[in-house]
Amino acid sequence: MTLPPLRALPVFEAVARLNSFSGAARELNVSQSAISHQIQGLERYLGEALFLRQGRRLVLTDQGRAYRDQISSALQQIERASEDLLGRETAxxxxxxxxxxxxxxxxxxxxxxxxxxxxxxxxxxxxxxxxxxxxxxxxxxxxxxxxxxxxxxxxxxEERLFPICSPAYWERMADALGLDREERRNPDLVLTTAQIARFPLLSTTNIYGRPAGDWEAWFRDSGDALPGSARIQHFSHMLMALEAARFHQGIALTNDYMLSQQDDRESFVRLPGHVLITGxxxxxxxxxxxxxxxxxxxxxxxxxxxxxxxxxxxxx
Missing domain, CATH: 3.40.190.10 (Periplasmic binding protein-like II)
Structure with missing residues (x-):
């Protein structure tokens, strides 16, 4: 079995991870010159440059990056195997x-x-x-x-998207739709896509990678097209659309884990409408x-x- 200088491998891993000779020296409690000496010896053995200096920045070469990816996992396995035998598995x-x-x-x-x-x-x-x-x-x-x-x-x-709004906004919607108190409490009530489209739609752009992509998919899965007249407010992340809904700004599409806490369930109303399986x-x-x-x-x-x-x- 032909192995590289083994003492140099943890040194190389630390320098590659920290992008710094001095940082690796502090972590390993040795001098910076000792770090440099180990890296030079490893590069001589491999016949490849592992690092390049670009101004003050230290970057891995392509060969250095490939070597890091392979030996990092091996070093971790050696560490875990040793800890197991010593009875000191890290928690x-x-x-x-x-x-x-x-x-x-x-x-x-x-x-x-x-x-x-x-x-x-x-x-x-x-x-x-x-x-x-x-x-x-x-x-x-x-x-x-x-x-x-x-x-x-x-x-x-498995992600599902469904429409939600704040309790106060739901009351406004119900008033606008002419729903009486009995209808609002009816567990079999289902809002149509046309009824949903009457109100501002809060869209999360990054779900489908395009503006209004989430609502387009929701309407399409319901068997309809998103109306051109729909009022849409765009947000880059679902967290932002959810907060806008919390403050009565319209209807957002969200999923189960975003409403997983009791205070979330009290802050939002899940509208009786279509559920989209995103895949x-x-x-x-x-x-x-x-x-x-x-x-x-x-x-x-x-x-x-x-x-x-x-x-x-x-x-x-």
């Missing part, structure tokens, strides 16, 4: 999650996780819709992406090779249990 776990899911559903439930597993330290990382699934980014992910065959995916939620599915994802780690298993179990208890997911 810290990095969970990467979409911002809206984190803010509206996950964070309010973290006290339950801390109560169940007080030794489990979960650090949250915000991601976009298609994060890089890699141990270098996080240990576990809540994601709609299934881009890596090396990962295991457990379904948490987006939210998964808890982790590397398959890590399925037997106790921290991963505990977090996975808790997330599935909470998703079921909150109604996001049907019981298995």
């Amino acid at each position: 810290r776990l990095r969970l990467a999650v979409l911002s809206s899911f984190a803010v509206r559903w996950l964070i309010p439930r973290l006290p339950s996780l801390q109560s169940r597993y007080p030794d489990l330290d979960v650090a949250l990382e915000m991601t976009g819709e298609a994060p890089e699934l890699s141990d270098r980014v996080a240990d576990c992910f809540i994601t709609i992406s299934r881009s890596s065959r090396a990962f295991t995916y457990d379904l948490l939620y 987006d599915r939210f998964y808890i994802a982790h590397k398959t090779s890590r399925r037997n780690e106790s921290t991963v298993r505990r977090l996975r179990h808790w997330l599935i249990q909470e998703a079921t208890a909150s109604g996001l997911m049907s019981p298995q």
Whole structure:
């Protein structure tokens, strides 16, 4: 077996992660010259430049980036295997999650996780819709992406969009539509698309990647077209459209996890209208090779249990 200078590998990983020789020196508690010496030795062994200096910035070369991606995972596996044998498995776990899911559903439930597993330290990382699934980014992910065959995916939620507004705005709508008190309380009441279109529609642009894309899809799935006369207010994120609805500015389309708390259910009225299945599915994802780690298993179990208890997911 031919191996590179092993002492240089943690040094390279620290420099690559921190983009800094001095930062790596502080983290590893060695001199900056020692860091430089180790990197130079590794580059000589590999016959490739791993870093480039661009002014004051330190950047990985293409070869350095590829090498980092491969050895980072290997170093983490060595660390975990050693901790297992020593009986000191780390209880810290990095969970990467979409911002809206984190803010509206996950964070309010973290006290339950801390109560169940007080030794489990979960650090949250915000991601976009298609994060890089890699141990270098996080240990576990809540994601709609299934881009890596090396990962295991457990379904948490299949997204549905439905119209909501504030209680005060619903009363205004009901008055405008001529609904009496009995009709307003009728559980079988269903508003037509024409009735919905009479009021300002609060649109979240990034759901379908275009202005009014969410309402266009909702009307189309209902069997109608979005009227050209519809009054639409555009927002880049569902959190913003939800707040506009909270302050009586119109009707927004939202999903189940955005209204998962009791105070949310009291602040909004779910209008009796069509429900759109978007096709987006939210998964808890982790590397398959890590399925037997106790921290991963505990977090996975808790997330599935909470998703079921909150109604996001049907019981298995």
